[in-house]
Amino acid sequence: MAGTASAGVRRSPLAPYLLVGPGVIWLILFYVVPTLALARTSVSGASGPWWGGYARAFADYGDHLGRSFRYAGLATAAAFLLGYPLAYVMAFRAGRLKNLLLGLVILPFFTTFLVRTFAWKTILGDGGMAVSVLSFLHLLPEQGRLLNTSWAVVGGLTYNFLPFMILPIYVSLEKIDRRLVEAAQDLYSGPLRGFTKVVFPLSLPGVFAGSLLTFIPASGDFINAELLGSPNQRVLGSVIQGQFLTVRDYPLAAALSFVLMIIIIALVLTYTRVLGTEDLA
Amino acid sequence: MKTSAREGAVGSRVGGRVLDAVAGLVLFYLFLPIFVIILYSFNKPAGKFNFVWKEFSLDAWSDPFKYPALVDAMKLSLKVAAISTLVATVFGTLIALALCRYRFRGSGPVNLLLVLPLTTPEVVLGSSLLALFLQFNTPTGFATIVIAHIMFSVSYVALTVKARIRGFDWTLEEAAMDLGATPSRVATKVTLPLIAPGIVAASMLSFALSLDDFIITLFNAGSEVTYPLYVYGARRAAFPPQINVVATTILLGSLILLGIVVFWQERQSRMAMAEPGK
Numbered sequence: 001m002a003g004t005a006s007a008g009v010r011r012s013p014l015a016p017y018l019l020v021g022p023g024v025i026w027l028i029l030f031y032v033v034p035t036l037a038l039a040r041t042s043v044s045g046a047s048g049p050w051w052g053g054y055a056r057a058f059a060d061y062g063d064h065l066g067r068s069f070r071y072a073g074l075a076t077a078a079a080f081l082l083g084y085p086l087a088y089v090m091a092f093r094a095g096r097l098k099n100l101l102l103g104l105v106i107l108p109f110f111t112t113f114l115v116r117t118f119a120w121k122t123i124l125g126d127g128g129m130a131v132s133v134l135s136f137l138h139l140l141p142e143q144g145r146l147l148n149t150s151w152a153v154v155g156g157l158t159y160n161f162l163p164f165m166i167l168p169i170y171v172s173l174e175k176i177d178r179r180l181v182e183a184a185q186d187l188y189s190g191p192l193r194g195f196t197k198v199v200f201p202l203s204l205p206g207v208f209a210g211s212l213l214t215f216i217p218a219s220g221d222f223i224n225a226e227l228l229g230s231p232n233q234r235v236l237g238s239v240i241q242g243q244f245l246t247v248r249d250y251p252l253a254a255a256l257s258f259v260l261m262i263i264i265i266a267l268v269l270t271y272t273r274v275l276g277t278e279d280l281a
Numbered sequence: 282m283k284t285s286a287r288e289g290a291v292g293s294r295v296g297g298r299v300l301d302a303v304a305g306l307v308l309f310y311l312f313l314p315i316f317v318i319i320l321y322s323f324n325k326p327a328g329k330f331n332f333v334w335k336e337f338s339l340d341a342w343s344d345p346f347k348y349p350a351l352v353d354a355m356k357l358s359l360k361v362a363a364i365s366t367l368v369a370t371v372f373g374t375l376i377a378l379a380l381c382r383y384r385f386r387g388s389g390p391v392n393l394l395l396v397l398p399l400t401t402p403e404v405v406l407g408s409s410l411l412a413l414f415l416q417f418n419t420p421t422g423f424a425t426i427v428i429a430h431i432m433f434s435v436s437y438v439a440l441t442v443k444a445r446i447r448g449f450d451w452t453l454e455e456a457a458m459d460l461g462a463t464p465s466r467v468a469t470k471v472t473l474p475l476i477a478p479g480i481v482a483a484s485m486l487s488f489a490l491s492l493d494d495f496i497i498t499l500f501n502a503g504s505e506v507t508y509p510l511y512v513y514g515a516r517r518a519a520f521p522p523q524i525n526v527v528a529t530t531i532l533l534g535s536l537i538l539l540g541i542v543v544f545w546q547e548r549q550s551r552m553a554m555a556e557p558g559k
Contacts, residue, residue, distance in 0.1 A: 013385075015379075015383065016379040016382075016383035016385040016388070017379075017385070017387075019375040019376065019378055019379035019383075020375065020376045020379045020380075020391050021375075022371070022372050022375065023372035023373060023375060023376045023435050023439065024376070024391060024394060026372060026431060026432060026435060027394050027395075027398070027432065027435060027436075028394075030410060030413075030428055030429070030431075030432040031394070031397065031398050031406070031409075031432055032394075033413060034406075034409035034410045034412060034413040035409050037409060037412040037413040037415075037416050038405075038408060038409040038412040038413075040412075040416070041412040041415070041416065082307045082310070083307070085300055085303040085304055085307065086303070086304040086307045086308065088300060088304075089300055089301055089303075089304035090304075093297060093300065093301065099543075101308075103539070104308060104311070104312075105308075105311065107315075107532075107536070108311050108312060108314070108315045110489060110531065110532050110535035110536070111314075111315060111318055111528045111529075111531060111532045112492075112493055112508065112509055112512060112528050112531065113493050113495060113509065114495055114509050114512040114513055115318055115512055115524060115525065115528040116314045116315075116318070118332075118512070118516070118520070119314035119315075119317040119318050119321075120314055121332060122317055122321065122332050122333070123313060123314065123317055125332065125333070127333075159310065159311075159314070162307075162311065191296060192296070212400065213399075216400055216401070216402055217402055217403065219402060220402020220403055220404040220405060220496075221402070221403075221404075221496070222404065222496075223495065223496070227516070237402075237404040237496075240404050240408055241404065241496075241499065241500075244408055244411060244500065245499070245500070250412070250415065253408065254408065254412055257404065257405050257408040257409070258405075260402065260404070260405060261401065261402070261405045264400075264401075264402065268400065
């Protein structure tokens, strides 16, 4: 009796499909179908050839596209340089403080994204604390400013997506067998070579996942560019938003959005080939 | 030999200090805007914009509901977050259970479908949904915001719950059944308590993401205004310190919630450790 009940729960061939059903249907209806709708809208220009939206996207907004990816790339590199040491300290040096540090890394992100970015506007503003400190250290020329520059935009992007870099690196460092690290230090007689030969290669899956999780949202983000940059720092996301919601040139807007997506997919695939990991999830 | 090892140790000690210092600076960077947000909730700005420090005041804290539009926006955000979290937690948990407990045809594509929304920039997610709603002449508003929030939350919930219950010992369920428990009793007395911590963590994440979402919401909100949308609009008209009061309150609220959950989970794991035979 009990045996059949158990078999009933365990082996019903329909059970997994019933369980995934509602969520999967939702994702198909509101993720897959919308992507198709976006593609359709992008080729539905009333006048001109079907690819008219794409032609204008590259001709008129190539600069914005380039800036989006340049800022995202710089922010990803900066997040790696800042995030790796912190993740390393959390995994190997924090001892009992590990969980506290983990909490501290996540905590700032419980305040609203937009309010945080506005706070950077205050910090970086003319006469704000960052300008004063940097001028005092002669790192910034007189009358130099931070707000409304590319530096501010990259800084804001780095800040807002840093946890997405830190957490995957931390997880992959945490998984490394400590005995391996000790053995490496014995064999290579030095912590630095032990790190470059053993610890760093083993943490690459985390670096890989972290850089994708930073780069992808950063390339689509337009809040940092809008709040911390000037019109000279306008990125593709801003254009897509404006074309969809204000100008209402839907074919162009959809083409821009589609181009952003295709380029990201292409970059991610290349990156995956180069680093050769599929352990994203 | 011995000296070189000692030199290595000294070198690593200095290197370690440097590393600790860098980590400290990065933490400072992470917290700098948070200090500013909290500090400026006590500011009495000279004009309509709370971007420059003038003087200390408790005005905003003693009158947090001064701006009805801000209060309405907050109410809307909480309502959207509550509904979308509830639905997404159910959908996502069911997917996670299916993926962890069964081997079935199509589990690969399901996994892919979960990861894809996370690797798509928000501006693409938001504009795709809007393109869909435009094609079907669906007016955007409350319902479309909730639809969008459920969509991006399902993936986060499913992946979080999945990560927590991977490697979980499902024979416990069979043991309970062998001892005569009915399937519904097994579900409520064995399965649910074991996966509960994962579900709680996932639903908190989902709630936080919904409350914070700006870009996807912007595309699908119609004339509705959530809290992030209110903050965005505030850059043009007026940016009162009450915005900082709300942000600080959200931070404190999540801190308290996080504390409760951590305390509860530690107690649970301690109880599990104390059980005989474990």
